[in-house]
Amino acid sequence: VENGWVLVEALLQGGAPWGFTLQGGLEHGEPLIISKVEEGGKADSLERPLHVGDELVIINDVELSGFRQEAIALVKGSYKTLKITIRRYTCLHSCVS
């Protein structure tokens, strides 16, 4: 953990749709971020649910290069189980200035 960044591992089961939307990617010079989480969806129903703003780091034990196409391919390649590791910025102290 550095400065409020945490890594969270999520194991989604049951197959697509997984209930989240990816945005960004190295193709656009942006980080790969979760921009939407479907309410009640698989991503939302985890013990530690995924949040908007989480950055994808690893999919199915594959470290991502940052390209969205790659990430999409890896997600779509999963059948019944999808393992995701995200990086989340958590404010440990009061960040409101």
Added chain:
Amino acid sequence: MTTMMMNQMETTVHYDNGYEDEYMMQEDEWDRDMLLDPAWEQQQRKTFTAWCNSHLRKAGTQIENIEEDFRNGLKLMLLLEVISGERLPKPDRGKMRFHKIANVNKALEFITSKGVKLVSIGAEEIVDGNVKMTLGMIWTIILRFAIQDISVEGGTLMQKSKTQKCDDPLGNLNLAFDIAEKHLDIPKMLDAEDIINTPKPDERAIMTYVSCFYHAFAGAEQAETAANRICKVLGVNQENEKMMEEYERLASELLEWIRRTTPWLENRTPEKTKSEMQRKLEDFRDYRRMHKPPKVQEKCQLEINFNTLQTKLRISNRPAFMPSEGKMVSDIASAWQGLEQAEKGFEEWLLTEIRRLERVDHLAEKFRQKATNHENWASGKELILSQKDYETATLTEIRALLRKHEAFESDLAAHQDRVEQIAAIAQELNELDYYDVASVNQRCQSICDLWDKLGTLTQKRREALERTEKLLETIDQLFLEFSKRSAPFNNWMDGAMEDLQDMFIVHTTEEVQSLIAAHEQFKATLPEADAERQAILGIHNEVQKISQSYGIKSSFINPYSTIATEELLNKWEKVKQLVPQRDGALQEEMARQHAHERLRRQFAAQANLIGPWIQARMEEIGRCSLEIGGTLEDQMTQLKQIEHVIIAYKPNIDKLEGDHQLIQESLVFDNKHTNYTMEHIRVGWELLLTTIARTINEIETQILTRDAKGISQQQMNEFRSSFNHFDRKKNGAMETDDFRACLISMGYDLGEAEFARIMMLVDPNATGIVSFQSFIDFMTRETADTDTAEQVVASFRILAADKPYILVDELRRELPPEQAEYCIMRMPPYAGPGAPPGALDYTAFSTALYGESDL
């Protein structure tokens, strides 16, 4: 036979008148004639023994050994009693010597009482068994009690003896002895053989024997007395005359002997040696023991004769005998006294002389011994004292020599006594008149001379040793001084050489200056150091001078110092060389430092211009980029101008680089004339270049963005204003907090997650700042983002006749060919239910296109 005997007796009665001067020869004749001839002694002994026994028989005792049996005096007393018919005093019955002497004395007193003078016969001699004395005493007894009585009738005896013939001497004698024994009861006192064979038979023996005849015949002849009386008287006369003649003769002889002997006794010629004197003493002893006693006897005899004669004359009523002048008894007595006086004197003198010689010999021997010992001791000393060993000695050696010499001096002193003793002995020898005193004196003299010489040499040596010691001590002191001073001086020189050759690294002229100052200070100390050097050298020279002028030859190694004078001098020369060398080096360095300084100043001047200039440009660019009034194009133009100016300024940078190179080549690393280093300038310059490029690029991007997003200039200006407002630090970028404040001011109600997402978007590299471009991107995206994706999906839905998927034909039909093919290639297959094969998912494609994918 008897006649012959008588004749023989007569001849033997005459003493030999042929005396020579040497008394020794007289003595020999006497001995030969009389008592000491063993034959005579034997005869006497025999005869006397027989005679004694003839009388002792009547007392019922005998003697065997005449010299032994009378020693205790008892038989002697008995004999006298028998012969005289008188009683003697009672003898002592003890066995001790004094008893015997007392008894013998009683006998002798009796004899003396009968008018017999016993000269020099003492009781002690008889008790001691002195043969001569004993026989003499017996003879005296015989004479007195037997023969004297015969004297009157001596002629009768002779007459009576004439009858026999002389043809068979031996046989006649023996016959005579036999007849005497048988008929006259006269024992055989003599041997016929003895008498015949001995040239001069013992007179006394014969007389004794003959006396017995008298006694034998005496009784028978009384009838013839009358006629005999006349013969007797005449005979007596004749006899008396004879006796007087005899006396005179004896007296003469004796006096002659005395006269001859006395000078010998009065001679005081000293002999040279003790042995010679001892011989003289021996001669004297012989005289006293052997030669004088007979003379004593002679004197005694003389006295006896005189007495006898006087007695006879008195008895026969004749006038007393008056000896001729000079032969009186008194004369003889006084002459004898004189002799004895001379004897005593002589003996004393002999003893004294012997003692003297003894002493002299002893002294002479002592002298020899002492002189030899001393000479032995002294031999070689002269040589030792003359040694010049001190010339090459060291100080410790000299001291040892002095110790040795001291010891020798005390040895010498100890010998002083001995020399004095030797001299004293020599002196005494001189006083005692030693015969070889000349050689003694010579030796003594040479000893004393040598002694004096030794004394002188000893003194001289002492002086020499002390003098040398002093010199060596002085030298030693000088050495010490030398070492004390040369060591620090040597150190100083070593230090100086080190300092003078010291490598220095300096970077400023001040440093060089201080080194130069230090060097000048050092130079100032040189005269003092030189003085010290002189002083030290002076010490060395002093040592040399002393040793030369006093001829001390020992090698001069300074025991206190290992530094040689040559070493010191060499170092000094080196120091002197090094001083100007250093001067030169320092001057060179000074010049160098000055040159460096010039370079520094040059660089500094340049850099101090360039630095601020760059700074000014940076500010200019900053201002320009923050400006709000005017269009982006205006900004661009300004920036381009600035860029132009910057590019035109490059040569200055190059020149500075050139200056910097020079500085670095000179290994100058500091420059107090400017705070700007080349690196600063470089960095600043590069920053300037990049800044201007970036800023221009930013403006370009802004223009593009404006054009692309359709943002009006006014909108742009609004964005700009907001941005500038929240750019608290005014450095063309917002920080995280600034951005948050900005969003809040724009009405965004942000949770942390949301804000994080937004930050992720505007600052994807997590630099912590939001640039104006990112800000604009964000602002424009936010308003357009979701719409765009939905619009496209909606557009595709229309084309797909409200189906969730689209077909290839439909795309080809509706879109231009290029876009249609692009979509066909890019669209993922639709995976929803009820879709025909080849159905494409336009939703996924759209969201993906706009940066979103639903999964």
